[in-house]
Amino acid sequence: MSDSLGEFEIIRRYFAPIGAADIGEDCAVLDCPADRRIALSIDAQLADVHFPAAAEPAAIAGRALRCALSDLAAEGARPLGFLVALSVPRAEPSWLESFAAGLADSARQCTAGALLGGDLTRGSLAVTVQVLGELPLHSPRFVRSAARAGDALYVSGTLGDAAGGLQLLQAAEPTGDPVAWQRELLSRYWRPEPRLALGQALRGVAHAVIDLSDGLLADLGQLARASNVCCELDSAKLPISTALRQLCDDPERLALSGGDDYELCFSAAPGAVPPSLVGVPCCCIGQVRAGEPQVLCAGVEQGEGEGGWRHF
Amino acid sequence: MSDSLGEFEIIRRYFAPIGAADIGEDCAVLDCPADRRIALSIDAQLADVHFPAAAEPAAIAGRALRCALSDLAAEGARPLGFLVALSVPRAEPSWLESFAAGLADSARQCTAGALLGGDLTRGSLAVTVQVLGELPLHSPRFVRSAARAGDALYVSGTLGDAAGGLQLLQAAEPTGDPVAWQRELLSRYWRPEPRLALGQALRGVAHAVIDLSDGLLADLGQLARASNVCCELDSAKLPISTALRQLCDDPERLALSGGDDYELCFSAAPGAVPPSLVGVPCCCIGQVRAGEPQVLCAGVEQGEGEGGWRHF
Numbered sequence: 001m002s003d004s005l006g007e008f009e010i011i012r013r014y015f016a017p018i019g020a021a022d023i024g025e026d027c028a029v030l031d032c033p034a035d036r037r038i039a040l041s042i043d044a045q046l047a048d049v050h051f052p053a054a055a056e057p058a059a060i061a062g063r064a065l066r067c068a069l070s071d072l073a074a075e076g077a078r079p080l081g082f083l084v085a086l087s088v089p090r091a092e093p094s095w096l097e098s099f100a101a102g103l104a105d106s107a108r109q110c111t112a113g114a115l116l117g118g119d120l121t122r123g124s125l126a127v128t129v130q131v132l133g134e135l136p137l138h139s140p141r142f143v144r145s146a147a148r149a150g151d152a153l154y155v156s157g158t159l160g161d162a163a164g165g166l167q168l169l170q171a172a173e174p175t176g177d178p179v180a181w182q183r184e185l186l187s188r189y190w191r192p193e194p195r196l197a198l199g200q201a202l203r204g205v206a207h208a209v210i211d212l213s214d215g216l217l218a219d220l221g222q223l224a225r226a227s228n229v230c231c232e233l234d235s236a237k238l239p240i241s242t243a244l245r246q247l248c249d250d251p252e253r254l255a256l257s258g259g260d261d262y263e264l265c266f267s268a269a270p271g272a273v274p275p276s277l278v279g280v281p282c283c284c285i286g287q288v289r290a291g292e293p294q295v296l297c298a299g300v301e302q303g304e305g306e307g308g309w310r311h312f
Numbered sequence: 313m314s315d316s317l318g319e320f321e322i323i324r325r326y327f328a329p330i331g332a333a334d335i336g337e338d339c340a341v342l343d344c345p346a347d348r349r350i351a352l353s354i355d356a357q358l359a360d361v362h363f364p365a366a367a368e369p370a371a372i373a374g375r376a377l378r379c380a381l382s383d384l385a386a387e388g389a390r391p392l393g394f395l396v397a398l399s400v401p402r403a404e405p406s407w408l409e410s411f412a413a414g415l416a417d418s419a420r421q422c423t424a425g426a427l428l429g430g431d432l433t434r435g436s437l438a439v440t441v442q443v444l445g446e447l448p449l450h451s452p453r454f455v456r457s458a459a460r461a462g463d464a465l466y467v468s469g470t471l472g473d474a475a476g477g478l479q480l481l482q483a484a485e486p487t488g489d490p491v492a493w494q495r496e497l498l499s500r501y502w503r504p505e506p507r508l509a510l511g512q513a514l515r516g517v518a519h520a521v522i523d524l525s526d527g528l529l530a531d532l533g534q535l536a537r538a539s540n541v542c543c544e545l546d547s548a549k550l551p552i553s554t555a556l557r558q559l560c561d562d563p564e565r566l567a568l569s570g571g572d573d574y575e576l577c578f579s580a581a582p583g584a585v586p587p588s589l590v591g592v593p594c595c596c597i598g599q600v601r602a603g604e605p606q607v608l609c610a611g612v613e614q615g616e617g618e619g620g621w622r623h624f
């Protein structure tokens with residue numbers, strides 16, 4: 001089969017079965033939930049910039065959706081649905097089938113709502129996901145500028161695992177079938193868990209919330225600048241998985257600088273957050289104090305970290 | 313200046329001044345309008361697929377937004393705002409400044425609402441625009457499957473002009489400064505007019521509505537298939553501009569097959585649409601009858617037309 005597959009045939013075959021009833025119309029239409037606000041975010045992922053072009057299409061689709069959903073988690077929003085703009089060099093049925101299956105699979109697992117619409121073009125491989133969520137009308141928003149001196153700093157889950165997975169992925173010499181701890185790190189890279197339930201549970205508890213896409217130091221640096229506060233980290237408290245410790249001798253470096261974890265990092269009153277919230281481990285990693293907007297670790301100012309993701 | 317400009321500095325300098333107050337947060341948040349439905353559409357445009365990479369950045373931005381808004385027009389929706397995912401190979405200040413200015417300019421002219429959020433990545437030049445609009449809660453939707461035997465077929469504006477502009481743009485030999493009719497055709501390509509007011513005025517009047525992005529034959533073919541009806545065109549009635557007649561001897565060919573016009577094509581009861589609605593010329597170009605789902609012109613079945621845009 002070949003490029004003779006037209007756009008509408010592709011949509012009919014692969015995306016309509018996993019989409020909302022009106023897929024293929026000019027717009028997706030949905031009723032506004034009463035007493036709600038709408039949260040929106042858009043996230044583009046390009047082959048060989050954000051993921052290897054030769055990866056499994058199901059993995060590419062799932063990761064793109066999960067990364068976009070993480071922005072809803074950091075807003076405390078509940079997902080309503082999503083749109084996908086896909087650019088592919090060729091209309092290859094087996095590739096498209098796997099992509100659509102991966103999308104549906106992650107949408108179900110992450111309760112992302114329905115595929116509401118999309119756009120399909122021929123070009124270099126890129127996936128742009130726009131997610132739509134809802135928030136209570138009168139709940140205060142999580143904003144990056146809301147960290148206050150005296151807050152404790154928390155993160156969910158463990159840090160650095162996705163960067164560890166990326167190291168394995170980029171290893172020059174494949175070392176045969178991955179063992180359990182390697183599979184765990186690879187899975188953290190390919191199937192990040194958008195912390196949606198945690199984000200919603202943090203409403204009324206957390207002050208400033210961000211999701212960790214570029215690395216703890218880089219993302220926390222933004223929070224520090226937006227809030228005009230100093231963030232002091234205690235590197236001994238960084239939550240590090242056994243798997244990451246098996247990968248390398250300096251897991252703290254990846255935990256501080258590695259991107260792609262999509263855990264939530266947030267500030268809240270000290271003691272306001274239990275060690276586990278809606279089943280997600282939450283760990284106090286430092287504190288917020290008045291001072292120059294910066295991130296300190298053992299009293300030393302940190303840059304964004306060598307491993308962190310720089311868009312430009 | 314150089315790539316040392318970071319993502320957040322770019323957003324702060326060029327996009328925050330034209331964006332909503334919360335730009336830079338994880339999500340854009342807006343209140344749901346009471347008694348409304350939300351309409352959403354996403355549209356990706358890639359350099360050298362949808363537009364020449366070397367074009368003016370302001371023109372690229374304006375066109376991407378206008379094309380996306382056209383989907384809201386075809387839905388009869390009123391724009392609320394938009395998000396932009398931009399991928400650029402380099403962070404060039406003058407390019408970004410022109411892009412942002414072009415975006416703001418077209419947003420104002422088309423009443424697109426605010427730039428609510430976005431995403432900036434490094435990669436080959438691509439612009440993905442996601443538009444958000446509102447519809448009355450209980451108004452029937454325009455769907456492609458709603459054309460009925462006995463309907464008249466209408467189009468807004470004139471057809472083929474954007475394809476004429478593209479011909480000028482692609483002409484091997486530039487012929488010096490364009491004269492008035494050439495400027496008009498080029499403008500139709502670069503600054504298509506999303507027919508938003510017309511789309512809203514057609515609520516309760518039109519049955520099936522589409523916007524013409526791929527060419528009249530291609531888009532009407534979809535409407536015919538979705539509605540399971542035969543669309544009969546009278547090519548003598550096609551609205552053709554004086555400018556297009558100055559470009560070529562067979563303007564009907566471009567009017568039938570050329571893409572990128574972003575006019576509305578719709579079916580309605582015969583006589584239900586005046587020659588001008590909210591200031592936009594509307595022209596009856598044929599009729600809908602029972603029969604094989606196809607497009608006929610002078611009784612002859614039409615393919616999608618050589619000039620029409622094929623995504624694959």
